[in-house]
Amino acid sequence: MSRLLLLLLLPVFLLSACGSNESWEKEEVTEVSHQILAEDVKVEWKVEGSFIQLKMENKDGKPVEKFKLNHEKLLHLIIVSKDLSYFNHIHPEYKGKGIFEIRNDFPAGGEYKLVADFKPVDGGSFTKTKWVNIEGPASEAVPITVDDNLEKTVDGKRVTLSVVPLEANKELTLKFSLVDEKMNQLITDLEPYLGAIGHVVILSEDGELYLHVHATEGQGSGPEALFETEFPKSGVYKIWGQFQKDDHVFTVSYVVNVR
Ligand SMILES: [Cu+2]
Known part of the structure; x- marks a missing residue:
């Protein structure tokens, strides 16, 4: 009796296993074709x-x-x-x-x-x-010169950048330290800008390489802002940091030479 039952049930098991496997494969395929690639x-x-x-x-x-x-x-x-x-x-x-x-x-x-x-x-x-x-009259090109001092003052805010290590093909951290120049005080009331402590854009000297930069998660409101990136090759790069304070976005820029 039990042998008979087994013989009857076996094909059902096989069928269902096969069937579910097939639909699972189909799902996989549809999902893959759904993904859009950059190209x-x-x-x-x-x-x-x-x-x-x-x-x-x-x-x-x-x-x-x-x-x-x-x-x-x-x-x-x-x-x-x-x-x-x-x-x-x-x-x-x-x-x-x-x-x-x-x-x-x-x-x-x-x-x-x-x-x-x-x-x-x-x-x-x-x-x-x-x-x-x-179109229109062009202005004279401003030569890009590497900054030997990564301390810049914009709108009364003194922003010092440190990049460690300043080397290509290494994960690195960009650290911006912000000081209110007039009050001679650390800036601790940065406001979120585009959902982060700041925004950083990096381009190679010739404008060809554009680097993605991510603010380190869970940062406060200053006086330091950390970002992570990696330079793909050595050379001169320009870095723009954007921050918000008192409802106002300010931009500081630096030119660095990456070894
Ligand atoms: Cu944007």
Whole structure:
């Protein structure tokens, strides 16, 4: 009797095992095909005078329409002049259908690098860049010189940067120490800027390498702000640190030579 039952049940077991395995495999496949890779997303850039438009498309030319909030914004746009003397960090408005728009007053004609950071739903953190030529009289290029002193004062705030170690291909920490110059006091009332203690952008001297920088989690409000990154190769880099205090965002920049 029991042998009969076993013979009857065996095919059922085999069938169900096989069936569930098949559907599991199918699920895997669908999930993989859902993931968007950076190379699958293309940005159509349109820059006319001060008007900037970005159109996010997939390989088939269809708009990529859904984005995740990343540091409180759907899209971060960094604009730098070719000599890296001009820097702006702005947030274009989402118009739907994969289109973002904003205006930016370029200070002079000439070449600028535009860097867009965004996260499509079903994708990772993507960075897309574009060199554009802005019409109009160009200003004279400011040569990039390596700072021998990483102490800068902006709007009455003295910000000292230390980078240890200042070497390529090593995980390193950027430490900004902030002092109120007038009061000669440590700044301990930094406000969160884009959901973090600050924002840091790094570009190589030629503007070609853009580094992702992450604020160390769980930091307070000063007087120190820590960030983690890694320089991909030796050379000269410009670093911009952005912080917020008294409702006002200020930017400090440094030029370093990475061994
Ligand atoms: Cu931003």
